[in-house]
Amino acid sequence: MPYQVREVLAELGLDRSAQCQMVADFLAKKLVWMLEKMLLTRYFEENAEELYTRGLVHGTMHLSIGMEASPVGSIAAIEPDDYIIHHHRGHGHTIAKGADITLMMAEFIGKEAGYCKGRGGSIHIADIDGGNLGATGIVGSGLPTSVGIGLALQMQKSDRVLLSFFGDGAANIGEFHESLNMASVWKLPIVFICDNNQYGMSMPAEKSMNIRHVAERASAYGIPGVTVDGNDVLAVHHAVKKAVDRARSGEGISLVENLTYRWRGHSKSDRNLYRTAEEIKEWRQNDPIVRFARLLIECRVITQAEFDQFDKKCKDAITQATEIAATFPEPDPRNMELEVYAP
Amino acid sequence: MSSDKPEREITYLDAVREAMTQEMRNDPRVFLLGEDVGVYGGAFGASRGMLEEFGAERVRDTPISEAAIAGAATGAAIMGLRPIFEIMFMDFVAISMNQLVNQAAKMRFMFGGKVSVPLVMRTPAGSGTGAAAQHSQSLEAWFVASPGIKVVAPSTPYDAKGLLVSAIRDNNPVVFMEHKLLYRTKGPVPEELYSIPLQKAEIKRPGRHLTVIAISIMVPRALEAAEILAKEGIEIEVVDPRSLKPLDKQTITDSVTKTGRLLIVHEAPVTGGFGGELAAVVAGGEAFDRLDAPIRRLAGRDIPIPYNRGLERAAVPQVEDIVAVARELATQGR
Secondary structure, three states, rough: OOHHHHHHHHHHOOOOOHHHHHHHHHHHHHHHHHHHHHHHHHHHHHHHHHHHHHHOOOOOOOOOOOHHHHHHHHHOOOOOEEEEEEEEHHHHHHOOOOOOOHHHHHHHHHOOOOOOOOOHHHOOOEEHHHHHEEEEOOOOHHHHHHHHHHEEEEEEOOOOEEEEEEEHHHHHHHHHHHHHHHHHHHOOOOEEEEEEEOOEEOOHHHHOOOOOHHHHHHHHHHHOOOEEEOOOOOHHHHHHHHHHHHHHHOOHHHHHHOOOOOOOOOOOOOOOOOHHHHHHHHHHHOOOOHHHHHHHOOOOOOEEEEEEEEHHHHHHHHHHHHHHHHHHHOOOOOHHHHHHHOO | OOOOOOOEEHHHHHHHHHHHHHHHHHHEEEHHHHHHHHOOOOOOOOOOOHHHHHHHHHEEEEOHHHHHHHHHHHHHHHHHOOOEEEEOHHHHHHHHHHHHHHHHOOOOHHHOOOOOOOEEEEEEEOOOOOOOOOOOOHHHHHHHHOOOOOOEEEOOOOHHHHHHHHHHHOHHHHHEEEEEEHOOOOEEEOOOOOOOOOOEEEEEOOOEEEEEEEOOOOOHHHHHHHHHHHOOOOEEEEEEEEEEEOOOOOHHHHHHHHOEEEEEEEEOOOOOHHHHHHHHHHHHOOOOHHHOOOEEEEOOOOOOOOHHHHHHOOOOHOOOHHHHHHHHHHOOOO
């Protein structure tokens, strides 16, 4: 059985007073920033799904609906000129890192104006100028590349750090071990973050590894490892911030595991044969956005009316981005060979 | 260079080291990483003495982790450094393939041209040392089939230095194949820094009866064969592509247009080998009409490299094989 929501909350959940204390530690602006990025991610993906269902998208997509707190809480813990590298389920990471949603939508529907000129699609979304070094489509492939990014930052004596995101499935590839080992030996400025949504396509994490938490593997590399309630954006932020501080001070890597759940199937072909409707329903009631909005209202950061207004603003922004992106021209198939090699 | 001063001769191995060393002195972004490249000086000695000059950060020993080594080079390259990594035996690159072929090769294209990946993978390749099936392969065909990667295979000390300098300065991933049996060969190499462009084949010996395109170790073997056949009045033109991708198709086409006959020689197994591509370039191009005989390929047999000395020798083309096939081809239909 995958984790039940009450198990996660019992084991990892923070009580209300701790949460309110955390809220008090933030500027209201930052809290609203997190809410905005989560809402934009949710609406971006719902929109993407709708476009797909209407047959307007060529290719596939990997939705992270229900997982938004993990990328947003993590990326809230770094500065704008820090770096991220992530994976195929990377819309939330890209939005949180500051991507323009119109250019993202343009990439999703394969337009020349998109971030990757329609060559990469949503599975390879990257915003290089924004420090988003890209989504890799092969599970875990960003892990070894992270070692090099961290190595360059260290050799260039930069004070920047890298957040390297991967999933629970990636925790079992050989490159995971090679990368965390090498990066730990060299004390690179990297935080490895597991967006653990509990399934590698259909394979439950519990059947893929003989330990309860991915973070337990940290001990094999002599580094801190922590598992947090991945649907609590502030808990995620707290854990990642600690790891970022450690990375920035030259002490080396950490492993943070955000325990969450994907509501949708792995990709377009998924019929959810490997899990029950009850399980999905239970996790849908643990919506990271609803939880965070409720907390902000309870802690009087925003009112319900302000939230409703804000929610509508985010939804409208995505609708508008989609409309604009649709008007962009298609890429030209001639001379693609000239783009393969750098001059 | 003044003509009264004898040209300096160094080994291919020394030429590789000199290219790395001079480029590292010139450009602080260049660094070397790999298994045993530091204190040990590299399994074949290519980086001997470099740790002392450049220190452990720029001549960086790694754990035995070929995937992470390739990843470390890829990530460092997209961040503006210019890594050279050594894969101790080309066979081990199978472990690095995902990073090389799926990340390094594709990142530029799939991210819309916004990054470049200036790295060099140096790797000892080829058989002839009794190292058996897992330490003897020539895997250029894997890489020429991967858009985004360049492939270079020098056959002389002069070419090794000049091409490695170009590979390091290139803004793309370059696979640099060093044949183990060439490491000890000596030849004239200028001390000063020079570079050889990557898409420039060289005619190593002119001739009019037959073109032999030879790759890597097969270049000196073809030259030896040419020497033997010259005594019989058969003049072979030996063409060394030097860089397989990008490929200098013009020099090849011009040579075959002149001789009308083509023999392709490489060490990698014949099936799916680069020779097929070379044959297609000639057969599909303007030289086709000038062919007086079928294009022939002489390549490694379709087997893993065996251990036993006699078997190993029989697995890949030797000088006598080139002599026999070249003689037959040069006289066919005359």
